[in-house]
Amino acid sequence: MKIAYKIAIAVFFAGSTSVSAHEIVNRTISENELLAAQQGWCEALVEISGTHTASGHAAAKALAERVIDEAYGYQMGAVLFKPTLTTTPQTFRTTPAGALSYFVGGDSTFPNDSGFALKGWTKCEAENAAFFIAGNSASTMGKVHFTDQDGNVTTVDKTWGFVKDDDGNLRIILHHSSLEYIEP
Amino acid sequence: MKIAYKIAIAVFFAGSTSVSAHEIVNRTISENELLAAQQGWCEALVEISGTHTASGHAAAKALAERVIDEAYGYQMGAVLFKPTLTTTPQTFRTTPAGALSYFVGGDSTFPNDSGFALKGWTKCEAENAAFFIAGNSASTMGKVHFTDQDGNVTTVDKTWGFVKDDDGNLRIILHHSSLEYIEP
Amino acid sequence: MKIAYKIAIAVFFAGSTSVSAHEIVNRTISENELLAAQQGWCEALVEISGTHTASGHAAAKALAERVIDEAYGYQMGAVLFKPTLTTTPQTFRTTPAGALSYFVGGDSTFPNDSGFALKGWTKCEAENAAFFIAGNSASTMGKVHFTDQDGNVTTVDKTWGFVKDDDGNLRIILHHSSLEYIEP
Amino acid sequence: MKIAYKIAIAVFFAGSTSVSAHEIVNRTISENELLAAQQGWCEALVEISGTHTASGHAAAKALAERVIDEAYGYQMGAVLFKPTLTTTPQTFRTTPAGALSYFVGGDSTFPNDSGFALKGWTKCEAENAAFFIAGNSASTMGKVHFTDQDGNVTTVDKTWGFVKDDDGNLRIILHHSSLEYIEP
Numbered sequence: 001m002k003i004a005y006k007i008a009i010a011v012f013f014a015g016s017t018s019v020s021a022h023e024i025v026n027r028t029i030s031e032n033e034l035l036a037a038q039q040g041w042c043e044a045l046v047e048i049s050g051t052h053t054a055s056g057h058a059a060a061k062a063l064a065e066r067v068i069d070e071a072y073g074y075q076m077g078a079v080l081f082k083p084t085l086t087t088t089p090q091t092f093r094t095t096p097a098g099a100l101s102y103f104v105g106g107d108s109t110f111p112n113d114s115g116f117a118l119k120g121w122t123k124c125e126a127e128n129a130a131f132f133i134a135g136n137s138a139s140t141m142g143k144v145h146f147t148d149q150d151g152n153v154t155t156v157d158k159t160w161g162f163v164k165d166d167d168g169n170l171r172i173i174l175h176h177s178s179l180e181y182i183e184p
Numbered sequence: 185m186k187i188a189y190k191i192a193i194a195v196f197f198a199g200s201t202s203v204s205a206h207e208i209v210n211r212t213i214s215e216n217e218l219l220a221a222q223q224g225w226c227e228a229l230v231e232i233s234g235t236h237t238a239s240g241h242a243a244a245k246a247l248a249e250r251v252i253d254e255a256y257g258y259q260m261g262a263v264l265f266k267p268t269l270t271t272t273p274q275t276f277r278t279t280p281a282g283a284l285s286y287f288v289g290g291d292s293t294f295p296n297d298s299g300f301a302l303k304g305w306t307k308c309e310a311e312n313a314a315f316f317i318a319g320n321s322a323s324t325m326g327k328v329h330f331t332d333q334d335g336n337v338t339t340v341d342k343t344w345g346f347v348k349d350d351d352g353n354l355r356i357i358l359h360h361s362s363l364e365y366i367e368p
Numbered sequence: 369m370k371i372a373y374k375i376a377i378a379v380f381f382a383g384s385t386s387v388s389a390h391e392i393v394n395r396t397i398s399e400n401e402l403l404a405a406q407q408g409w410c411e412a413l414v415e416i417s418g419t420h421t422a423s424g425h426a427a428a429k430a431l432a433e434r435v436i437d438e439a440y441g442y443q444m445g446a447v448l449f450k451p452t453l454t455t456t457p458q459t460f461r462t463t464p465a466g467a468l469s470y471f472v473g474g475d476s477t478f479p480n481d482s483g484f485a486l487k488g489w490t491k492c493e494a495e496n497a498a499f500f501i502a503g504n505s506a507s508t509m510g511k512v513h514f515t516d517q518d519g520n521v522t523t524v525d526k527t528w529g530f531v532k533d534d535d536g537n538l539r540i541i542l543h544h545s546s547l548e549y550i551e552p
Numbered sequence: 553m554k555i556a557y558k559i560a561i562a563v564f565f566a567g568s569t570s571v572s573a574h575e576i577v578n579r580t581i582s583e584n585e586l587l588a589a590q591q592g593w594c595e596a597l598v599e600i601s602g603t604h605t606a607s608g609h610a611a612a613k614a615l616a617e618r619v620i621d622e623a624y625g626y627q628m629g630a631v632l633f634k635p636t637l638t639t640t641p642q643t644f645r646t647t648p649a650g651a652l653s654y655f656v657g658g659d660s661t662f663p664n665d666s667g668f669a670l671k672g673w674t675k676c677e678a679e680n681a682a683f684f685i686a687g688n689s690a691s692t693m694g695k696v697h698f699t700d701q702d703g704n705v706t707t708v709d710k711t712w713g714f715v716k717d718d719d720g721n722l723r724i725i726l727h728h729s730s731l732e733y734i735e736p
Contacts, residue, residue, distance in 0.1 A: 022680035022682050022683060076393050076534065077392075078391035079316075080315075080325035082343065086365065087364065087367060091327070091341060092314065094313060094391055130262040130576070131578075132262070132577045135687015136504055137318040137319075139357075140264075141264035141276060143272075157266050157360070159358065165534050166444065173316050173318075174325065174345075178362030179365065180271065181269050181270065208499045208500075209501065209630055210499075212396040212501055215394075260577050260579070261577040278575055314392070315394075317394040318504060319503015319505070347579075350627065350717050357577070448681070448692075449693075452733065459681075459695070498631075500630070502686065503689075509644060510644070529684070529691055541686075542684060542691050542693065544693065544711040544730070546634075546730030546733070547730075549638065549639055551637075
């Protein structure tokens with residue numbers, strides 16, 4: 001790719017007495033940015049768990065608020081968020097309050113939430129099946145493996161959708177997570 | 185909307201001696217197109233079920249092939265497809281063969297597939313939580329309710345991602361479906 | 369279209385005991401927004417001219433700075449801006465300083481700029497040929513007619529490219545303007 | 553960039569017993585594709601000129617038809633095309649017939665067209681100022697230098713807008729070309 005590119009440039013300006021570099025604004029999402037965003041989500045989850053253990057609920061909640069604010073796209077409106085363990089009629093968490101409750105619980109509006117990020121996760125890994133990069137938005141699908149303090153691993157099927165915001169950061173605008181189906 | 189639009193035009197060309205209409209190429213996806221695409225998917229599923237009952241497996245399979253070819257985006261490469269009932273290590277159906285097997289079964293490569301579209305569905309309804317329209321691509325999230333011949337209703341949490349192709353048709357490039365989580 | 373839409377909705381929710389409206393995030397650009405953005409550009413140009421006449425160069429320059437900051441996309445990096453009257457080697461104004469100098473002059477870095485917005489424009493009208501709406505970005509092409517204080521009309525061929533920013537505002541990221549070609 | 557990427561991957565799958573490569577569908581436009589598309593346009597122009605000289609008008613016209621069909625986006629509807637030398641009221645060539653007449657003339661509907669591609673061009677070079685890559689669409693702006701059989705060089709200011717079609721090819725959906733402005 002790099003080599004082909006240099007050849008293209010070389011052919012293109014062959015015979016030119018001067019080569020003027022052009023400026024580029026690129027708002028597309030790259031594979032590398034998607035991997036980094038997934039890793040960032042995983043690291044944040046483990047960090048919230050660790051903060052909860054070390055510093056208590058209030059600290060974990062404050063961190064979770066910051067993560068939701070920075071990593072999700074609630075600034076644009078509803079986020080299409082179906083967390084792993086939510087139940088009807090509160091399955092979808094299209095508001096930041098709903099997302100926060102899912103991660104750290106403690107909100108009487110969402111009485112069934114026990115706080116997914118408080119389960120003592122020590123490791124989180126994405127194992128991707130496929131990416132679709134549409135341009136300024138992109139999606140990933142695959143497994144995510146969560147390891148708890150006792151070494152038990154929970155695996156979910158997870159889809160993330162991202163857009164790149166004006167500052168060049170990816171934001172999650174879609175998140176569908178579900179436990180693996182087990183045949184009865 | 186229409187009224188506001190006409191006012192804008194009127195203000196805009198006020199004083200013009202002639203108003204020349206301009207041509208518009210619009211590659212964006214509308215809410216209406218998303219609703220129609222969901223309805224189309226539901227109708228196709230019910231039709232495959234009906235064809236199976238009335239005309240047998242071969243006819244249902246032929247119809248399913250046509251539906252996958254027309255409604256999904258496998259022409260572009262991998263589709264991010266996590267069907268409701270698939271299991272590891274064949275959870276994700278990024279190829280048309282994997283999608284076909286999920287819908288109508290009968291493929292020894294996917295031995296656990298019994299054919300989701302063959303379960304005698306008579307009704308299929310989407311109940312949406314939120315849409316995100318990024319431009320030429322868009323996503324929807326919500327419940328989908330399937331009714332079988334005995335009137336039993338199965339509900340899943342479903343995310344669809346679409347792109348508009350060069351012919352102006354929506355194609356599914358992402359599809360994550362999961363049974364509702366039930367607290368143990 | 370409207371009728372088809374209503375039918376779709378009606379069919380869609382037939383039999384539902386409750387109709388839950390879904391939330392929509394829509395980042396696409398509409399025709400109406402493009403017309404409004406063009407009109408906004410025209411009004412800003414006339415306002416800068418009027419400010420110059422009424423309040424002098426410093427006031428006009430301050431207004432122009434604000435207009436460039438709000439209407440163009442220099443926050444994202446280079447803007448593809450080829451103003452009507454610029455000459456080699458300063459044809460392209462990819463920086464906000466270059467745009468400002470074009471509109472109000474007075475910058476020794478751009479010695480040939482006399483200030484296009486200072487020419488006493490009293491009217492500015494877009495007459496569009498065609499729009500291309502790609503999604504979150506869109507382009508327009510057509511004539512723009514400028515009328516000065518003496519009633520003389522100058523017409524240019526003008527292309528604008530826009531993106532919708534995170535706040536939902538259109539920003540000019542491409543602007544190519546040229547005097548009409550006159551056969552020798 | 554490449555190094556950072558490998559580190560990310562390494563960190564990401566550290567501890568995994570197996571690394572599964574994921575599939576990627578990427579519909580974005582790259583800088584390299586933009587350079588290749590510009591070069592393709594230039595080569596096609598020179599080839600039409602050469603065909604005209606060697607084989608006459610009919611052959612040049614047939615080639616131009618093919619080039620327009622393959623390189624422009626008239627399949628999607630109107631192309632925003634303002635050629636260098638067109639005049640009112642036929643400035644904009646939003647149809648393939650208008651584009652063809654501009655390149656090879658001979659169409660009584662466009663009586664002022666003498667055929668820009670028939671002017672004996674032997675060389676065509678793009679000198680870019682800036683690119684804006686929005687995602688599945690992108691724009692370029694800069695100078696293009698045309699050299700004729702006698703070695704005379706004509707320079708224009710040129711903006712191209714592209715979209716990537718379903719087959720992965722770039723298509724011109726916007727093209728604004730203008731002679732350099734010369735101060736009176």
